[in-house]
Structures are given as structure tokens and as C-alpha cells.
Amino acid sequence: MSFTVTASFEAEIDELISHYPVNKRSASLMLLHATQEEFGYISKEAIEWIAKKLELQPINVYELVTFYPMFRQEPAGKYVLKVCRTLSCALGGSHKLHDHLCTKFGMDPHKHGLQTSKDGKFSVEFVECLASCGTAPVMMCNDDFYEGVSNDKAEEILKKCS
């Protein structure tokens, strides 16, 4: 996907920047969120465009993008599966779930970070606490939240994804 900024997106960005009259740099994170929302990921061109908007060097923005795991530098799949791996879920079997998903999509379960299936339909990643420790293991499929996800339940969830 090429990085083409629409007039409405640029207006949205300018509006966001106007929230930070003292120092434009403070708008960095807001701009990154908005960009990922718009394009699905943050490309190199996007980083450079944001840096220019905020009168920063690209490295200043790049630092943030690499710091926060929620920012992606590659496009993700149509469905992003976020498996919680914090303590309660880890005890409740989240690694088994993660393994299952990775094996199913031909990914390496030991690799760090987000991985996307070859057909581009699914992405799987481990995340930290999703705030439902009592119903471990939990998982998110895009913005939908699922509790007590066994391998079987995961299969059912995947069936609904088309």
C-alpha cells in the first residue's frame, strides 16, 4: 500500500497537532495512533511524513514506533489474534493456545512479535494483560474479546472469520 495522505486525514492530523500548542512533539503518539488507524500500519514514509509535520527528525519518531509494541511497521492480517501471556493466562494455558494458532498458520511459535499467515488473513501475537485474569486464557480477535479460549473454542472463533 502506498502512502497517500488524503485531505481529510491531513485535516484530522492538523487538528490533533492543534491540541499541543506548547510543543508539537507531544502530538507524536496521537499521530502514530491515527496513522495506524488509517493505514493499518506505520510505514517508513509515514514516519518521515509525521516527522516533517512535527518538525522533528525521523529518528525521533522511529524511536517511538520501535518502543511501543502496538505500533506495526508491517501490514497485519485481516484478523489480528492477540493472545494474553501475562501470569494468569500463562498458567491458564495461553502458551498452548498460542502454539496451536501458530502451528495452524505455519508460524514459528518461538519467534518474537507479530506474525502473519501467508495468505494475509490472520496475524497472531502475544500481548500483555488484557484485564480478564479470572477467565484465563483470553484472546482478542481484532476488537472482539473472548474468554476461556480453549483450542476448540479458538477453532470456532476462527470459523466466524471470513
Place this chain on the structure above:
Amino acid sequence: MSNAATTETKPAVETIRIKVDGREIDVPKMMPDWQGKMVPTTMLQACQIAGGEVPHYCYHPKLPIAGNCRMCLVEFGTPAMGPDRKPVMNEDGTPKIAKSVLPYEPTTPRGAIACATPISPGMEIYPNSAATKQMREAVLESLLINHPLDCPICDQAGECKLQEYSVEHGQAESKFVEPKVHKPKAVDLGPRIMLDDERCVLCTRCIRFTKDIAGDDKLGIVNRGSYNTIATYPGTKFDNNYTLNTVDICPVGALTSKDFRFQMRVWFLKEAKSLCTSCGTGCNIVVGQRENKVYRYEPRDNDAVNGPWMCDSGRLNYKWIGRADRLSQLIKKQGDKAERISWTAATKEISDKLRAAAAGSVAIIASARQTNEELYLLKKVATKTGALTDSVARNGAGDKLLVNADKNPNSNGARLTGIAGAELGANIAKIAEGIKGGTIKTLIVFGEDVTKHGIGIDLLGKLELLVVSDILPSKTTEAAHYLLPGCAHVEKRGSFTNVKGRVQKFMKAVEAPGDARAEWEFLHDLVHNVTGQNGFVSIEGLFNQMATEVPAFNGVTWASLGDKGVTVQI
């Protein structure tokens, strides 16, 4: 003329009385920060005044304070206050000190980073207490968790703060048994810089330097946690003209100079205080040599000139010193016949010819790369023989930081000694005219290839006597009747006057090749023979003599130059 040795009158400084390791000391309330602005004195500065260094990585006196390495943590206390806001006293009448402790754990000392904590009246700092030592041990242990411990192959070994502090404050063994995180090694950060991320302690000195001093915000920390690495933005290079300063200020072996990498263990280097000759700024440097080979230039602190920095182009401009084609033989040429002669014979023959020369038949072109002393001696010859003199201007691009547009290290020396006028090179056309017209029969050239500056090889051929002293061969040296091999500045002692009138001396680091002799030495003999005046055979005496005769240098002595020089009126 104004007295060069300016005495600074210090106004009364407001002080604060504190205790460092139980010893009472008065320290200034305010001290200059990295930009020279007066700010409250920190505990680290107070400890330095008290005579003790607080170990630190990220703190650098000429960079903004970051406070991220935690190495300078110290235990401290402040006078206790009662509920009535009056100091609580001990039984013996001394103020009671409340040591800083954790809020809900009053037996555990709570240290503060000395680099960023201002002092207050009555404060007590304990840089050598057991608690402070424990803090240092813990910080070092944490910094070494992922460190590769590859000192035997690390260029920083011998001048590494991680090594030094580990010996002084660390533990012999690590408690860490887990696998270490591996990070990128031999990262090509720019044309002159190689980065080893595993050795990095993330102090951000390099980032702050390039952002705040060099004005080129190229570096940052990417990724996070134990995967943190110093990096440039992908596809860009860390390539400004000041990058090698980050190698100097890197407290560990993370940033290394590609030029110096794997060349020499630093403890073998013999060092000499010298000056950079690449432009008129005259940055103070330390020359590192071993077995007569120069391995590196490093900047030497001088707030009046360069601070702790220098530019990359100047720093790497040393390779010509050891070039194989350096002039190393004293040659006399008659027609096609060239022979090697002794200094004694050459000095006598040249002196005799100069003494016999008719007034006005001699011209001298002396480079503004020669020292004040040499130019002063040449001026004496010029005065005696009524010679027309000049230097060669050498202009290039300058920048806002250290690089000056004047590429001669001693243009002001040439002006002050009277070799050149305000505009260097203004007389060269006249000299060329004189040679063409036959009035000038003798030309003395020091350190310049005049064929590139308006006196062509055909004109040189018309001369009855051409005496040339230089370091490297050129068209002019080829045409010389007497070729006197000279010394690079690192092979002799002397002084330069920089663009701002700072007179600074430099020391000898290596021996000159073959017959080559310091120019001031044989010029001294020449001046003695030609003018009949006796001079000094030591550089100290010569400088002091010059200082009495050259008005601008009045009142300055070789000794008073010290390591950092003296500013004179230009």
C-alpha cells in the same frame, strides 16, 4: 600594547557550607552548567571540589544532564527540621542530620543521583559510605548483565569507565546465570564510526552530543527494554563532521573509531600535548604515538578554544606525517648535479650568499603553517637583507562550531611577526614581478609550493638562489638549489597564534625522518650568521626573546603559555 597575560578578577562567590565524608567544605552556591549558564551546584560538583570523583557514565560537564545511568548514586542527608520548622540539634549542639531513607523503610538509605541533585546548606554527602558502595555495586552489576566482557579484543580497554569502575566499585563475579541478550555487533553507524551494541550502557552521551552540540539530531535509542540499541534512522548515516567526538565521550567500547579500531592498545601510546593544524581555530589535541608512528589525535580540553571537542577532518589529518615520500635529505643542487650535504655546510653557504646579497634582491615566502618562532626568525633575515616577505592565504569552508574558513594554523602569527600584511599573499604578485624583472635574485620559501600560487617554474628557473624548506615534495622543492627538510609540527616544539589571537604552544611527539631538522633550529644558525645577532638555542629562550621584540607578544613568556595558551591583541 596590552599586557597579554590577562588577570581575571573574580567577584566574591556566594558559598554554601556542606560536609563531604564528614569534612566541612564551602562550595559555590552556583556553578556553570554545560552551556556556561549559572545553575545551582550539584552534589557531584561539590564532591569534585572536595577532591573526590563520583563515578558516572551519563554525566558529562559539557552535555545536558540526563541522569539515566544511576552510577553516581550517593547516600546523603540534610539538617533535620522540627515541627516548628527549626533545625533539630544534637546534644552537643550540632545540627541533627536526617539521612535520606526510603519512605516506609527508614533503615534503608535512599540515594540520590549526584549529577542532578543540587546541594543545600548543611547537607552531608557520603560518597564513600557502605551504603553508597552498595548502590554502586548494584548499578554496575545491572549494567554488566548483558555486557559481553570482551575486554581483550575491545579498543576501549585501558581507557574504559566500565573497566575502571568494575575494578574500583564492582564485584569479582556476576550473580547472573541466565543467557545474555545478544545485540547487533559491528554496526556501521557512519563513515567513521562502528558501534557494538552489546557493550553500550545506554548513557545517551552520543545522542545528546550530536543533538545539542553538533546540531545534527541523527541518533536515538530504538526498541526497548534489554533490546535497546543506539541507532540512526534506517537508511541514514551518522556522518557529520564531529562524529568522532562520540567515540571520545563514549564511556565504554560501544562507539569505536574505524580509523583507530584494532590498530593499537591504548596503554602502549605515548602522548604529547599538541595542536591541530588543519585550520585557524587551533584545537588543542593530544597526539598518541608508539615507536615514532602517530596513531591518533584526540581533543584536549581547552574552554578558550575548542572545549573538549574537535572536528573529524582535523582529527584524521595526520597520515601525511609518516608518508614514505617525506623529505628526509638535505640536498644541494647545481645544474643537474644534486648532492647531499651537511647542515653545517649548507648553513654556511646559504649565510654567505645572503650576506653578500644586494639589498632588496631577496624575497621570502614563508607559510602561515610555520610557527611564530620560525616566522620571527625569518623576519630577522628579511630585515637584514631588505627582503620582501609574504605568506600564502588558504581559505576554505568554515562552520559554526569549530572549523574556521582560514585553513592556515598561524595566519595571525605571520601578521604579528611582520612576515605578511593584513591580507596574506598580497605581496606575492610583487615578488613574481621582481623575479621577472630581475631585481629579485634570491627567494627563500618555507612550507609552500609557490608554483601553485603565482610563481611558476619558469620564474623559479630565473633565480640565482632558491632556498626551500618543506616537509613533502613539490614542484618548488624540485627546483630548489638548497632543499632543507623541515619538521611536521608533531616533530618539533613551537607556538601558533590562532584566528582569535590565542597564542598556544605544542610539544614534540615523534622524531623527524633522516636529515630533517626543526626549522627554528637551523634558522637560528642562519640568523646568527646573517645578522650577527646572537639568539637563543632553546625554544623557551627563543620564544621569550620574540615576546620582547614583537609588540603583540609583549609580556608573554613560554612558561606563561601553559597548556592552554594566552590571548593577545591582534
